[in-house]
Amino acid sequence: MNSQATLTIRRPDDWHVHLRDGAMLAAVAPYTARQFARAIVMPNLTPPITTVAAATAYRERILAVSGAGFEPLMTCYLTDDADPAEIVGGFEAGVFTACKLYPAHATTNSAHGVTEVANIRPVLAAMERAGMVLCVHGEVTDPAVDVFDREAEFLDRVLAPLLREFPALKVVLEHITTAEAAAFVAEGPPTLAATITPQHLHLNRNALFAGGLRPHHYCLPVLKRERHRLAVRAAAVGGSGKFFLGTDSAPHRVGDKESGCGCAGVWNAPFALESYAAVFEEEGALERLEGFASEHGARFYGLGLNEGTVTLRREVVEVPERVGDVVPFHAGERLGWRVAG
16 A cells, blocks of 8 residues: 555546536536546536537536636537537537437436437548547447346447447447446457546445445446456556546436435545545555546547646545535545645
8 A cells, every 4th residue: 555645646637527507517517627627528418418509608607617727528419310510510610529429318318319329320420530539328228138237238239330330430438337348448449448437446236225225326327246346446547548537427416316216426526536546546556547537538539638737635535425415425434635725
């Protein structure tokens, strides 16, 4: 176990975050902006972000509440009738950084998602030519497939054929949760990468039922068995440029989590770097945190590395039970690092 008192790294980025809108946006965006220079912002609002105009307006709303020095990177929500010209035009104009593929009904606000990948072939071909990144929620939605198997099934049914058909298309498999996904990405082409959340590094599916039903640990893709957690951990700390930080921070009000049909999502933004640092320290890999948090994602997206640094200090942090009307990840726990400043 490393006993150093501080850890200074290049300012990191979050390559997958949900900032919501309205009052929730104003409440949560400053936490992401405090820790990260840039963030890939998910487009699954109601209605979803499907046009350049909508993305531009949403970006302005984010900037109005996030403070100086933070750059939201906007994404386009793909639908069956997505317009290649609108998407590529937005990318070339610097509005869209990526597109997000949600299989219809896979997660929160995904009812408008893609029903069959075949329906968006013209969009994917245009993105491939333009060099635009496709971010993928990697789960099938077939009700015959067990919820714990939906990610692994997606690799065979959807992702492998997509990569064969569009070999130059850059694809990020979001928030991986399984040993199968970690191996698929590691062994895949250089055009394939993955983001990893803090909750999938800390928790296995037992955490959903520890002493009772734990709705604040419920997210999609759902937590998996311990062997999967360990495989994803190994991928995160292993130093490969194919794996990088994406919190999938997804806030919901307490009442929307603690209900008869609770919403999926873990809000980890307030202590995200502290949470990741705990994992890397436990694995004896603190020296690799900077690559995972600050370098691999930028290089995959073809963006420059950030200027400036952040420093984590070895200090006990007591995570509050609640921040406003949202329960943060690690609520009521202690973490051993604190972001300075």
